[in-house]
Amino acid sequence: MTAAGPTSAPVGRTLVKGASILGGPARDLLIADGIFAAVGADAAAGADANTETIDASGLVALPGLVDLHVHLREPGREDAETVASGSAAAAVGGFTAVHAMANTDPVADTAGVVEQVWHLGRSTGLCDVHPVGAVTVGLDGRELAELGAMAESAARVRMFSDDGKCVSDAVLMRRALEYVKAFDGVVAQHAQEPRLTEGAQMNEGSVSGVLGLGGWPAVAEESVIARDVLLAGHVGSRLHVCHVSTAGSVEILRWAKGKGIDVTAEVTPHHLLLTDDLVSSYDPRYKVNPPLRTQSYVDALRQGLADGTIDAVATDHAPHSLEDKDCEWAAAAMGMVGLETAVGVVASAMVETGLLDWAGVADRMAVRPARIGRLAGQGRPIAPGEPANLVLIDDKSRYTVDPAAMLSRSRNTPYAGIELPARPVATFLRGRLTAREGSVLA
Numbered sequence: 001m002t003a004a005g006p007t008s009a010p011v012g013r014t015l016v017k018g019a020s021i022l023g024g025p026a027r028d029l030l031i032a033d034g035i036f037a038a039v040g041a042d043a044a045a046g047a048d049a050n051t052e053t054i055d056a057s058g059l060v061a062l063p064g065l066v067d068l069h070v071h072l073r074e075p076g077r078e079d080a081e082t083v084a085s086g087s088a089a090a091a092v093g094g095f096t097a098v099h100a101m102a103n104t105d106p107v108a109d110t111a112g113v114v115e116q117v118w119h120l121g122r123s124t125g126l127c128d129v130h131p132v133g134a135v136t137v138g139l140d141g142r143e144l145a146e147l148g149a150m151a152e153s154a155a156r157v158r159m160f161s162d163d164g165k166c167v168s169d170a171v172l173m174r175r176a177l178e179y180v181k182a183f184d185g186v187v188a189q190h191a192q193e194p195r196l197t198e199g200a201q202m203n204e205g206s207v208s209g210v211l212g213l214g215g216w217p218a219v220a221e222e223s224v225i226a227r228d229v230l231l232a233g234h235v236g237s238r239l240h241v242c243h244v245s246t247a248g249s250v251e252i253l254r255w256a257k258g259k260g261i262d263v264t265a266e267v268t269p270h271h272l273l274l275t276d277d278l279v280s281s282y283d284p285r286y287k288v289n290p291p292l293r294t295q296s297y298v299d300a301l302r303q304g305l306a307d308g309t310i311d312a313v314a315t316d317h318a319p320h321s322l323e324d325k326d327c328e329w330a331a332a333a334m335g336m337v338g339l340e341t342a343v344g345v346v347a348s349a350m351v352e353t354g355l356l357d358w359a360g361v362a363d364r365m366a367v368r369p370a371r372i373g374r375l376a377g378q379g380r381p382i383a384p385g386e387p388a389n390l391v392l393i394d395d396k397s398r399y400t401v402d403p404a405a406m407l408s409r410s411r412n413t414p415y416a417g418i419e420l421p422a423r424p425v426a427t428f429l430r431g432r433l434t435a436r437e438g439s440v441l442a
């Protein structure tokens, strides 16, 4: 938080007029010194000649969004994304905090690398960048990484994941779960049984049969989640399941939560909207890990998110350069960019369908992810005295996704030319405007 300057003039006061907080009635918000100084009738009275006023009438106000799962590609693949370009994409997408996955080059498996990413995030200053530490050295699945050193580093890592790869060795998974208890950490599993998915190119089902592409069975995900919730229960530790994609996974999570096991889970926007028949186009933009599934799985994931069995939406923003993505299906890298379209896709899948209201979106995209990541200053209520992390969303008009206008360095979006509802129009990080109308403010 910025200290007050030598004069008594208020620093960076903003009056946000007429915002609909969590979709409720219009109210004014006064932001001063990085916090919400007043909300409601008192707010306008605290404004003065130096206060910037933003007309938010007709806009929905949510706490700044928190993403548990992004790939920022730095260090190592700065051609695809950097911490700075990914932070810009996050800010225009309405995010004030992101968790950057460890599958960089070098891998984020030491205090040195996580501190490097953390410092890059701080110097960019567009959103809080929390590095995720690798569970195993080099993501090789053989030896535990220095979890304690990463937790004690300046980056204060609390989430650990080999994402991109599954920690398939049950003994290593057990040890990781035991280890993170010491600092209230969480192990985030990419649930993919490796032997069951050798050569897999898409969801195993009728479409893969017709196309002759290697199938990726639901059981490859579900069997790992079943094992891991039992392990987490056995050692009394915290498990988070990345990008849940099947109906069976939702059922296992529901069972585990009913047993009191400390498990949380996320779903991506694309798994809430897209299905595997899109793969019939052989367009690699639809190639993603885990794969797009069937409509009945999409329905189960929406239901799981609506009833809270799935705690959070996480984008799995996975930028890829043109040469890695714009090639034949079998050779193309897996993944989609997602930070700049997340709000629109979630609104389309969950709000327009009546499954979640805006308060529910705030819970699944800010409150719960902040809690899972143990981020004390994020996902807080829009209330006096709280950090002014805020996104204003225009839910009255629709917009067409234009990849050329994106701030990510990569363009591998499956939504090019698609019309989406609900566009983030302004984002504030601790009272400072970081993005407005699709552009970032340095």
Ligand SMILES: [Zn+2]
Residues within 6 Å of the ligand: 163, 164, 165, 190, 242, 243, 289, 290
């Ligand atoms: Zn993953």
